[in-house]
Amino acid sequence: MVEPQSEPVFPVGFDDDALEEDLAHLPASAEVAVRSFSKELRRQGGIPRSRLMACQAEGRDGTRLPSCVKTYIPWPDGRFGAVFVAVTHPNRPMALRVVAFGIRHHPRGSTAQTVYEIADRRLGLRMARSERPE
Amino acid sequence: MAADSAATISAVTSRDKAHALLDHLPEERVDAALAALEAVEGRDTSVEAILARHGEQRLDPKEFERQFGSLPTDDEG
Numbered sequence: 001m002v003e004p005q006s007e008p009v010f011p012v013g014f015d016d017d018a019l020e021e022d023l024a025h026l027p028a029s030a031e032v033a034v035r036s037f038s039k040e041l042r043r044q045g046g047i048p049r050s051r052l053m054a055c056q057a058e059g060r061d062g063t064r065l066p067s068c069v070k071t072y073i074p075w076p077d078g079r080f081g082a083v084f085v086a087v088t089h090p091n092r093p094m095a096l097r098v099v100a101f102g103i104r105h106h107p108r109g110s111t112a113q114t115v116y117e118i119a120d121r122r123l124g125l126r127m128a129r130s131e132r133p134e
Numbered sequence: 135m136a137a138d139s140a141a142t143i144s145a146v147t148s149r150d151k152a153h154a155l156l157d158h159l160p161e162e163r164v165d166a167a168l169a170a171l172e173a174v175e176g177r178d179t180s181v182e183a184i185l186a187r188h189g190e191q192r193l194d195p196k197e198f199e200r201q202f203g204s205l206p207t208d209d210e211g
Binding site for chain 2: 008013015017018020021049052053054055056059060061063065067069070081083085086087088089090094095097099104105114115116119122123124
């Protein structure tokens with residue numbers, strides 16, 4: 001009998017400053033969601049691979065998130081989302097660092113940023129018009 | 135060169151002084167002073183700064199592809 005293979009679980013870390021900035025612009029339900037997500041991470045020792053999706057290098061929403069992964073909070077269809085970058089550290093195993101937490105979709109006409117727009121801004125990949133090649 | 139060094143020392147000294155002053159403020163004024171200090175200093179939440187704060191580097195693209203290349207995508211972001 002073949003033993004089922006357990007899927008990889010990746011350690012996840014938040015950045016206090018970024019999370020604080022994100023929560024400051026979100027409703028109180030966001031803090032409840034992120035606390036519950038953190039509790040789940042502690043229980044599981046990280047996030048299982050099956051709860052991750054690849055971000056788009058060039059999304060239809062205009063965001064550019066190459067080599068980023070994301071999850072929905074709560075899983076599997078929550079209103080919130082987190083965008084991660086995969087990181088290495090000299091003394092720790094490979095992990096995922098949360099670079100943005102926020103709302104996945106705002107109502108039409110809203111000027112608030114989605115979690116993808118926040119991550120895109122923090123990645124800083126957008127070139128100023130003057131820096132773009134002709 | 136000398137002017138640059140003087141400017142650097144002056145900036146560091148002012149910042150240290152501001153933090154030291156917090157210790158002498160009455161309790162009821164600490165929150166307001168901290169908020170003002172944060173507003174002035176600003177918090178860098180760029181990915182570069184986030185990773186630097188944690189002593190981390192982004193995973194090598196080849197290794198990223200190996201670990202996450204086959205993940206599903208959706209229609210958003």
